[in-house]
Amino acid sequence: MAEEKIARIAREIYENVKKLIHCMTRVRMTIIDDSKVNLAGLKAIDGVMGVVEDETLQVVIGPGTVNKVAQAMVETVGVRLGETFPSAEGQSIDDLMAKTKSEAKEKYNKPSKFKAVLNTISKIFVPLIPAFVGAGLIGGLASVLGNLVTAGTLDAATWTQFITVLKIIQSGIFSYLAIYVGINSAQEFGATPSLGSVIGAVSLLTGMNPEAPLKNIFNGSALSAGQGGIIGVIFAVWLLSILEKQLRKFIPDSIDIIVTPTIGLLVIGFAETFAIMPVAGVISSSLVGAINFILQVGVGFSGFVIDIIVTPTIGLLVIGFAETFAIMPVAGVISSSLVGAINFILQVGVGFSGFVLGVLFLPMVMFGLHQILTPIHLEMIAKTGSTQLLPILAMAGAGQVGAAIALWLRLRKDKEFVELVKGALPVGILGIGEPLIYGITLPLGRPFITACIGGGIGGAIIGSLGQAGAIAIGPSGLALLPLIANGKWWVYLLGLLGAYIGGFIATYLFGIPKDAKEKADNYGKSVQMETIQPTLRVVTTPEFSSSTIASPLEGNVKELSTIEDEVFSSGMLGKGVAIEPDNGDVVSPVAGVVTTVFPTKHAIGLTSDDGVEILIHIGMDTVGLNGEAFESFVKQNDRVKKGDLLVRADLSKIKAAGLSIITPVVITNSDTYREIIISHGGKIIKGQEIITVKA
Secondary structure: OHHHHHHHHHHHHOOOEEEEEEOOOEEEEEEOOHHHOOHHHHHHOOOOOEEEEOOOEEEEOOOOOHHHHHHHHHHHHOOOOOOOOOOOOOOOHHHHHHHHHHHHHHHHOOOOHHHHHHHHHHHHHHHHHHHHHHHHHHHHHHHHHHHHHHOOOOOHHHHHHHHHHHHHHHHHHHOOHHHHHHHHHHHHHOOOHHHHHHHHHHOOOOOOOOOOOOEOOOOOOEOOOOOOHHHHHHHHHHHHHHHHHHHHHHOOHHHHHHHHHHHHHHHHHHHHHHHHHHHHHHHHHHHHHHHHHHHHHHHHOHHHHHHHHHHHHHHHHHHHHHHHHHHOOOOOOOOOHHHHHHHHHHHHHHHHHHHHHHHHHHHHHHOOHHHHHHHHHHHHHHHHOOEOHHHHHHHHHHHHHHHHHHHHHHOOOOHHHHHHHHHHHHHHHOOOOHHHHHHHHHHHOHHHHHHHHHHHHHHHHHHHHOOOOEOOOOOOHHHHHHHEOOOOHHHHHHHHHHHHHHHHHHHHHHOOOHHHHHHHHOOOOOOOOOOOOOOOOOOOOOOOOEEEEEOOOOEEEEEHHHOOOHHHHOOOOOEEEEEEEOOOEEEOOOOEEEEEEOOOOOEEEEEEOOOOEEEEEOOOOHHHHOOOOEEEOOOOOOEEOOOOEEEEEOHHHHHHOOOOOOEEEEEOOHHHOOEEEEOOOEEEOOOOEEEEEEO
């Protein structure tokens, strides 16, 4: 019913409009021809509280509804708030809507299959970012403490159990990431989420007997848990969604809940186990051979270094990604000969091999190929006392850090994106890379590649200086420093700094997607939309005989009717008072809940514990300041006590802009009560009784 009301009001208001915006209480429209405005018709619309003729035509609807009506109006013609409406002359509204939406789609959503893939990845992983960040920080702390124990700095007997608990918490997300990804992938592709979780869990091979492992049908070697990586899970769930939809076309509803899930899990489960997971064995072997070939050629023909770096790197990344998303090869078992190949690469390729390894490690992580490196690290530690491979590969995460900082600076106007970066950076610095990869760089596409190049630069530095090995397997980032052997921590640190700087420069100059930059540059320029969420407490029936409202400001009390703005002076929004403040501190006049904070912070709505709804509008037409004169100390749904600081306004800035500082305090649900009594006039201080509400 609420949605029908919104659509009706929007439809009945729209006519003869050039553009529209909205503030806390009213839709403000720029009119094409004032003579065509049907004022009487507007005022007669059920839900319209009044109409004000000014530089813009202002239709008063009230807080909580105005933003929805304004949005419904612009959606009708396919434009955004504040954008010019297309000419409607000679066209029906349906034709106009179809035409404009098509133009908007062309403008804002240029079709791209690659973009669609990145958008899908983003939708799957972004909901997991809070878990990545929380568990990542905990895991980073566990890694630092564990490394200090390994290095002998901390006492093992004292710290081991504490570190173990931290690792258990961390494992809650990272050990079962395939399951969470299976659920989110199913929601994205239209499959059943619980079935998606099972398909994700299949890749973990939990029910397999280690003494009698399943065999890779391509080479006969044993399958291992996690082969195929997260991308393999996404591909398998995509296949599940297709199969589910096909099955439901002909399976009767009465047995659908039994037959469809069973067939879906059997078919996709077997396909994942015997096709998707094993097929990567051949692919990964080919990849290793390709890397080895590049390194050997790089040593013999140094004159072609630039060509060798650029062509294979871009070629492997671009074509490898395309091939992967088409045929979805996932990780397989790498033969034991890889140990010798890695040693050869490190010994012969020097800086160049470090670059290649640093560049390609994150794509290997994405496809689960990195799991084959664990026995290699252990073998190197057993033979030489340290693994020189791990510090080089750790540079891949450092490149992500540098890229994220560059994105932060270049896209700093996009406040939502900046908050994501702020959350992911600390754990990335500590060596937990998932939030940066899946939440920041990979969804944007290009920054992922430039971050990989930054990792390659760090790897080249360590490879050139050499002899920086880790005495145990640990995380990357700063947390690996305590494990660097033979006092070569400075080599590792130089590599980190090189990867940070390389990832930053590559991303800053070449890694910023055009659409992301346009979004950031225009962030907040269009009129802010108020978002109303369910409040913590709303009282609809008065349960009191008398309720008092205190003054939220210090200053002079005036009658509401003296305000030049007709919306307030006429009582359209309710009864109340106006205060000309002496200072800009606005405090809560009641104990209750913050129901609305307008994004520009010039207006705030509260609901008292008695159910009285109060609107405090600081200044007149101050929405145009875009929040520059206001600092908010609360957010929507916050619980407040009488006297708590809500907003601090810079009155001098408001006056300098030529605007009035007069502040209405209005009871917006006045019609609910028998009487609203103004109990104070003249000079008033904060907290002094100003309005009495009689139920």
